[in-house]
Amino acid sequence: xxxxxxxxAVIGDHSLTVQASSVNRKTLDVTVSLPDGWEALxxxxxxxxxxxxARGKVHVRVxxxxxxxxxxxxxxxxxxxxxxxxxxxxxxxxGVAFAPTPxxxxxxxxxxxxxxxxxxxxxxxxxxFATLDTTxxxxxxxxxxxxxxxxxxxxxxxAALRRHIEAVAQRAPSVVPANRELLLKRLREAGxxxxxxxxxxxxxLALFADRSDITEELTRFRSHxxxxxxxxxxxxxxxxxxxxxxxxxxxxxxxxxxxANDLAIAKQVIELKNExxxxxxQMANVE
Numbered sequence: 200x201x202x203x204x205x206x207x208a209v210i211g212d213h214s215l216t217v218q219a220s221s222v223n224r225k226t227l228d229v230t231v232s233l234p235d236g237w238e239a240l241x242x243x244x245x246x247x248x249x250x251x252x253a254r255g256k257v258h259v260r261v262x263x264x265x266x267x268x269x270x271x272x273x274x275x276x277x278x279x280x281x282x283x284x285x286x287x288x289x290x291x292x293x294g295v296a297f298a299p300t301p302x303x304x305x306x307x308x309x310x311x312x313x314x315x316x317x318x319x320x321x322x323x324x325x326x327x328f329a330t331l332d333t334t335x336x337x338x339x340x341x342x343x344x345x346x347x348x349x350x351x352x353x354x355x356x357x358a359a360l361r362r363h364i365e366a367v368a369q370r371a372p373s374v375v376p377a378n379r380e381l382l383l384k385r386l387r388e389a390g391x392x393x394x395x396x397x398x399x400x401x402x403x404l405a406l407f408a409d410r411s412d413i414t415e416e417l418t419r420f421r422s423h424x425x426x427x428x429x430x431x432x433x434x435x436x437x438x439x440x441x442x443x444x445x446x447x448x449x450x451x452x453x454x455x456x457x458x459a460n461d462l463a464i465a466k467q468v469i470e471l472k473n474e475x476x477x478x479x480x481q482m483a484n485v486e
Contacts, residue, residue, distance in 0.1 A: 201345060202255075204338030208330040210318050216262045217330045219248070219338045221255040225438075225483055232260040237320045240327055247328065251335045252342075253436050254485075259334075261327060263317060282307050349485060353431050356478050360424060360448075360471060367455060367467045368417050374461045375411060413455045420451040438485045445479050 201222055208215045229248050231241050240261070248257055283299060286307075290297035427444045430437050452475065456468035 202252075202338045202342035204334040204336070204341065206330045206333035206337065208326050210263065210323050210326050213318065214264045215323075215326060215330055216260075216264070217327065217334045218260045218262075219257060219331075219334045221252065221257040221338070221342070223483065224254060224256040227252060227254055228256045230256075230258045232258070234261065234263045234317060236317060237261065237323065237327075239320045240324060243324070243328060244331060247331055247335060251339050254438055259331070261331075263323075279304075279308050282310070346485070349481060350431060352481060353478065354428075356474055356481075357424060357428055357431075359474050360478075363467045363470045363474065364417065364420050364424070367413070367459075367464050367471075370461065370463050370467070371413055371417070371459065374459055374464070378411070378460070411458050411460055413458050416451045416455045416458070420448060420455070423448050423451065438482060441482050441485065442479070445475060445482065449475055 202220065204219045206217050208217075227249065229245055229252075231244050233240060233244075244259055244261075248259060283304075286299075287297045423444050427441060427448070430440055430444065449472070452468055452471045456465060459465070459468075
């Protein structure tokens, strides 16, 4: 499911911004972007994200900007010089004119800025985690709104599945009589004078009736559909459970199509398969 959250705070004279965003993915994949020297905060960030998300590709970005007003930025001038010399040598080797711009100087200076200019991870931890919690709550609200939209869509598709399976159930009782008439017609067309009460004819009809009986499949399909409806209305994680139920619904649909041997039912089976595929694709976005 998609989501986005953002919150800000102040650490000393610095401005802290924490953002969390996600896109659809069947599993949970979390990436974290932190200021240099704050890598120790990553395990705690991952733990908090897992409390809010079980699926999706989630990216958390923690940024620290600003500096004490009028304070010495304390750039490492030696490191800046070395970096510029290396860039000049690289440009010369490639036959490229090297003329540092103010923007380049700013980037190099900031990249070599002394670590002591930034708050230590231990000192910032409490504020970072509190800001992250606010971010993740907003993030969860957005995902919940998407979930409400998906719920409406799922209920509509479940209603469509129910209509198709009931159409199959209404057609099912007429399958055996229709095939009985078809079998007798073919016997007459073949010039075979067999009585309708002939043991061989009755046996063939009985075998066909047994092979084409889809009563159990209809019962299981309806049961799985009720389970799916209850599941998507419940709280908590539903994605993986729903995928299992959808697999079972697909299996019953396939069996119904294989056993019924009837054109009208085959048409409904196609519709069932199409609708199940749409639900399955959408369910990949749900926790």
